[in-house]
Amino acid sequence: MEEILNALPAFLWSDGSQLTGLVVTAKLFLLSAVFGVALAIALALLKVYGHPLLAWPVRAFSYFFRGTPLFLQLMLLYYGLSQFQLVQEGWQNENGFWLLFRDASFCAVLAYVLNTAAYGLEILSGALETYPREEIIAAEAYGMSRWQLVRRIVLPGALRRVIPVFSNEMVFLLHATALSSTVTLLDMTGVARALYAxxxxxxxPFLMAAALYLCCTFALLYLFMGAERRWLAFLRPRQH
Known part of the structure; x- marks a missing residue:
C-alpha cells in the first residue's frame, strides 16, 4: 500500500522526470477527439455532398478503420512502418516528417484520430442524409444556396442531433487510450503496468487505474448530458 500511495503522483501528473498518468491520458484524448471529429466532419461532407468518385475513397477509409482492430492499427503505425527502407532512410537523414513516426505520442494520436474519424463520419453522414426535409425546403424557399444551406442549417443541426451518439464514441475513445501503454507511453494504464512490474x-495498480478511468467517464458523460440539455432542448416535447 505504501508503494501505491507513493505512486499516486505518477497516476495523476508526473513520476518526477516526465508527465505521466492522467495528464498523458487527457492529452491523448483531447488531441484525438478534436482532430478526429474535425476529420470526421470533413469526410462526412465529402461522402454526402462531394463528387461520387471522391466518395469511394472515403468509404474505403471507413471500411478499413472500422473493420480492423484499433490495436493492430496502432501496431502498424508505430512498429510496422519501421521495416520499410523509405522510413529508415528518412530517419537516417533526419527528415522531419518521418521522424514523427518515431514519436510514440504522435503515432498513438494518429491511430486514434483515424479510427475516431472512421466511426464519426458514418454517424454524421447518416445524420446528414436523414436530415428533416422540411427544414431544407424552408431554407431553399428563403433563397439559400446549397453551400449556405449546408453550412448554416444542415451541418449545425446534424451535429446537434448526433450528440448522444457521439458521447458513446468519445467514451470509447477515452477507454481506447489505454492501448497507449503498448507503445511505451506512461498513461494511466502504463503507470499501472510499471507499478505492477x-x-x-x-x-x-489496475484498480486505481480503473477508478480514474471511471471518474473520467462520469465527467465526460456529465458534459455531454449538459450539451444535450442545451442544444437538444428543441426536440423535447413541450410541457403544458
Whole structure:
C-alpha cells in the first residue's frame, strides 16, 4: 500500500522526470477527439455532398478503420512502418516528417484520430442524409444556396442531433487510450503496468487505474448530458 500511495503522483501528473498518468491520458484524448471529429466532419461532407468518385475513397477509409482492430492499427503505425527502407532512410537523414513516426505520442494520436474519424463520419453522414426535409425546403424557399444551406442549417443541426451518439464514441475513445501503454507511453494504464512490474501486485495498480478511468467517464458523460440539455432542448416535447 505504501508503494501505491507513493505512486499516486505518477497516476495523476508526473513520476518526477516526465508527465505521466492522467495528464498523458487527457492529452491523448483531447488531441484525438478534436482532430478526429474535425476529420470526421470533413469526410462526412465529402461522402454526402462531394463528387461520387471522391466518395469511394472515403468509404474505403471507413471500411478499413472500422473493420480492423484499433490495436493492430496502432501496431502498424508505430512498429510496422519501421521495416520499410523509405522510413529508415528518412530517419537516417533526419527528415522531419518521418521522424514523427518515431514519436510514440504522435503515432498513438494518429491511430486514434483515424479510427475516431472512421466511426464519426458514418454517424454524421447518416445524420446528414436523414436530415428533416422540411427544414431544407424552408431554407431553399428563403433563397439559400446549397453551400449556405449546408453550412448554416444542415451541418449545425446534424451535429446537434448526433450528440448522444457521439458521447458513446468519445467514451470509447477515452477507454481506447489505454492501448497507449503498448507503445511505451506512461498513461494511466502504463503507470499501472510499471507499478505492477515493480511490486508484482496487479490488483491495486489496475484498480486505481480503473477508478480514474471511471471518474473520467462520469465527467465526460456529465458534459455531454449538459450539451444535450442545451442544444437538444428543441426536440423535447413541450410541457403544458
Amino acid at each position: 515493480n511490486t508484482y501486485s496487479p490488483f491495486f
